[in-house]
Amino acid sequence: MARILVAGAGAIGSVFGGLLAHSGHDVTLLGRAAHMQAVKRRGLVVDGIWGRYHCWKLEAVTAPVDCGTSFDAVLVTVKSYDTPVIAEVAAQKVCADGQVISLQNGLGNLEVLARHIDPRRLFGGRVIFGARMVEPGAVEVTVCAEPVRIGPYVPAEQKSKAAAQQWASIFTEAGIRTEVCDSIEAELWAKAFYNAALNPLGALLGCNYGWLAENLDTRAIMNGVIEEAFAVAVAEKVPLRWASAEAYRAEFYSSLVPRTAAHRSSMLQDLEQGKRTEVDAINGEVWRRGERHGVPTPLNALLTRLIRAATARSQKRVGGP
Numbered sequence: 415m416a417r418i419l420v421a422g423a424g425a426i427g428s429v430f431g432g433l434l435a436h437s438g439h440d441v442t443l444l445g446r447a448a449h450m451q452a453v454k455r456r457g458l459v460v461d462g463i464w465g466r467y468h469c470w471k472l473e474a475v476t477a478p479v480d481c482g483t484s485f486d487a488v489l490v491t492v493k494s495y496d497t498p499v500i501a502e503v504a505a506q507k508v509c510a511d512g513q514v515i516s517l518q519n520g521l522g523n524l525e526v527l528a529r530h531i532d533p534r535r536l537f538g539g540r541v542i543f544g545a546r547m548v549e550p551g552a553v554e555v556t557v558c559a560e561p562v563r564i565g566p567y568v569p570a571e572q573k574s575k576a577a578a579q580q581w582a583s584i585f586t587e588a589g590i591r592t593e594v595c596d597s598i599e600a601e602l603w604a605k606a607f608y609n610a611a612l613n614p615l616g617a618l619l620g621c622n623y624g625w626l627a628e629n630l631d632t633r634a635i636m637n638g639v640i641e642e643a644f645a646v647a648v649a650e651k652v653p654l655r656w657a658s659a660e661a662y663r664a665e666f667y668s669s670l671v672p673r674t675a676a677h678r679s680s681m682l683q684d685l686e687q688g689k690r691t692e693v694d695a696i697n698g699e700v701w702r703r704g705e706r707h708g709v710p711t712p713l714n715a716l717l718t719r720l721i722r723a724a725t726a727r728s729q730k731r732v733g734g735p
C-alpha cells in the first residue's frame with residue numbers, strides 16, 4: 415500500500431485519487447473547500463466510461479499543513495499556472511526516496527518542478543483521458559484515447575526507470591491503464607500538439623473535438639497549428655515518434671480525435687466560469703519557444719492572444735479577477 419498525496423484534487427486528480435483509494439492505497443486529496451467537504455461528508459464518486467466507484471477511504475484537506483508529510487508519491491494535478499506554488503508543497507510532502515509525478519498538460523511544468531525537487535525523483539505522466547467535475551464530491555471520466563504514459567524526467571537513471579514501472583503498475587491495477595515510455599518529453603510535446611490544435615478553437619467556437627476535425631476551416635487551422643508546433647519541437651531536438659507533422663496528423667485524425675470526439679475543451683469551461691486558462695503553457699509556450707529558435711508560429715500566437723482576450727472578457731462578465 416502506497417501513501418499518495420493528490421496535490422490539486424480537481425477533475426483529473428480526483429479520478430486518480432479515487433481509483434487509487436478504491437484499490438487500497440492510502441490517499442489524501444488536497445483541494446478546494448466545497449469539493450473536499452463533500453468528499454468528507456459523502457465520499458468521492460468516480461463515474462463514467464470506466465464504471466461507477468464510490469470511494470470512502472480517503473483523506474480530504476484544503477491546506478498543506480493539514481496533511482502530514484512523507485508521502486511515497488505526490489501527484490501534481492493543478493493547472494499549469496499553479497505549478498510554482500504546488501511545487502513547494504510537493505517538495506515538502508514527498509518522502510526522501512519518494513516520487514513527484516506531474517499529470518498535467520502543457521510544456522514547462524517539469525522544468526518548474528525541477529527547481530524544487532531532485533530531478534531524479536521527478537516524473538511526468540501524459541494523460542489523454544477526459545475528466546470533469548460533475549458537482550462537489552463527484553467526477554466523471556468522459557472519454558479515453560490511449561493509456562496514460564509515464565516516464566522519468568531524467569531518462570538515463572536506471573532507478574528512475576524502475577520507479578516509473580512501479581507507478582505504472584500501481585495505476586494500472588487501480589483501473590487507469592498506464593505504460594512506461596522512453597521519453598516523457600516527447601509524449602508531452604505530442605500531447606501539446608493535440609491540445610494546441612483542439613483546446614483554443616474548441617473554447618472559442620464552443621464545440622466538441624469531433625466537429626473541429628469535420629469542418630474544413632477549423633481543420634485547416636489545426637493543420638497549421640500542428641505544423642508550427644512540430645517545427646518548434648524539432649528545433650528543440652525532441653525525440654518525436656513521427657518523421658513529420660503530416661505523419662502526426664494522420665494519427666491525430668484517424669485515432670486520437672475519433673476516440674475523444676465528444677469531448678469539450680476544458681478551456682471552454684474555464685471561459686464560461688471566468689477562470690484562467692492554460693493557453694500560455696500550450697500555444698503560448700510553442701510561440702515563446704518558437705521565437706527562441708527563430709521558428710515562426712503565427713497561428714499559435716494568434717490563438718494565444720484570442721484566448722487571453724476571451725479570458726479578459728469572460729472575467730469582466732463573471733466578475734472575476
Ligand SMILES: NC(=O)c1ccc[n+]([C@@H]2O[C@H](COP(=O)([O-])OP(=O)(O)OC[C@H]3O[C@@H](n4cnc5c(N)ncnc54)[C@H](OP(=O)(O)O)[C@@H]3O)[C@@H](O)[C@H]2O)c1
Binds near residue numbers: 547680
Ligand atoms: N480534465 C481533463 O480532462 C484533463 C485531461 C488531461 C490532462 N488534464 C490536465 O490535468 C491538469 C489538471 O486539470 P483538471 O481539469 O483536473 O483541473 P481542475 O479541475 O481545475 O483541478 C485542479 C484543482 O486544483 C485546485 N488547486 C489549485 N491550487 C491549489 C492549491 N494550492 N491547493 C489546493 N487546491 C488547489 C484547483 O482549484 P481552483 O480552480 O479553485 O484554483 C482545482 O480545483 C491540467 O494541467 C490539465 O490540462 C486535464
